[in-house]
Amino acid sequence: MAFDLVQYFSEQIKIQKPQLFNKYSTKEKINFIDEVNVLSLGQLISLWKRNPQKLYQEIKASDPLYVQEVARHLTTSKSNQSKLSATELESSISEVITLQFTELNQLDQTGSFGQTGMGELLIGQIEHLSGQAEDWVWSTNQLIELIGSKPIEQPETSLEVTMQEFNQLVHQQAQPLQHTTDDDQQQSITPPSWSYIISPIIALVILIFLYCSYSQLIAG
Numbered sequence: 001m002a003f004d005l006v007q008y009f010s011e012q013i014k015i016q017k018p019q020l021f022n023k024y025s026t027k028e029k030i031n032f033i034d035e036v037n038v039l040s041l042g043q044l045i046s047l048w049k050r051n052p053q054k055l056y057q058e059i060k061a062s063d064p065l066y067v068q069e070v071a072r073h074l075t076t077s078k079s080n081q082s083k084l085s086a087t088e089l090e091s092s093i094s095e096v097i098t099l100q101f102t103e104l105n106q107l108d109q110t111g112s113f114g115q116t117g118m119g120e121l122l123i124g125q126i127e128h129l130s131g132q133a134e135d136w137v138w139s140t141n142q143l144i145e146l147i148g149s150k151p152i153e154q155p156e157t158s159l160e161v162t163m164q165e166f167n168q169l170v171h172q173q174a175q176p177l178q179h180t181t182d183d184d185q186q187q188s189i190t191p192p193s194w195s196y197i198i199s200p201i202i203a204l205v206i207l208i209f210l211y212c213s214y215s216q217l218i219a220g
Helices: 005-016 026-050 052-061 064-075 086-111 114-123 125-129 135-140 161-172 195-219
Strands: 178-179 187-190
Touching: 005 052, 005 086, 005 125, 026 052, 026 064, 026 086, 026 114, 026 125, 026 135, 052 086, 052 114, 064 086, 086 114, 114 187
Parallel strands: none
Antiparallel strands: 178 187
16 A cells, blocks of 8 residues: 555644634644545546656646636636635645645655656555545546546434434334225224233333343443
8 A cells, every 4th residue: 555645644734834824723624634634636547547747847846827718727626615815726726736735756766666667656645545434526627537436425323313202102002903894984993902912022122132231332
């Protein structure tokens, strides 16, 4: 598995760019950093797939005009659904890509990756990017193989809701059964006496099971 650049870049952005998204709450700041980080890195991977030699040269050169061109392309994309304004998004992407280029260049020099090694490192990030963002991000940076990778969060059923459903079930079970005859007359059939004995026992067993499950949940 390739070195995790997603997490590495995220930490470097927080360290080297502390002013980025500083006007937002802590939670919003972290979310925007993650958004711009994966949006930018995903775009670099897409560009590498199209022309590895050109992007490798751009990483080495870190040309501000090229970085601005990439940032503007992402910002003006029809798929872009960022809550950031166009101006703020473009400037933040430019800052992040510049940082990513600098870090990649340093890694290249330190590890003597060359174009082949850099390609393996970047392509290996697809696995780390999987599930890290909403689908619009992957549509925007054209890393379409990751569309649908973010798991859907399922709401947890609370014990209170479970008990309410259980009480409704017990209440329904306790009601007399009604049967319609072939004639116009209707007769109420009294449930057999054994049902009044069995129903509370079943209810008690279910309650004990729910209590044990809840106790294990609290203990865990």
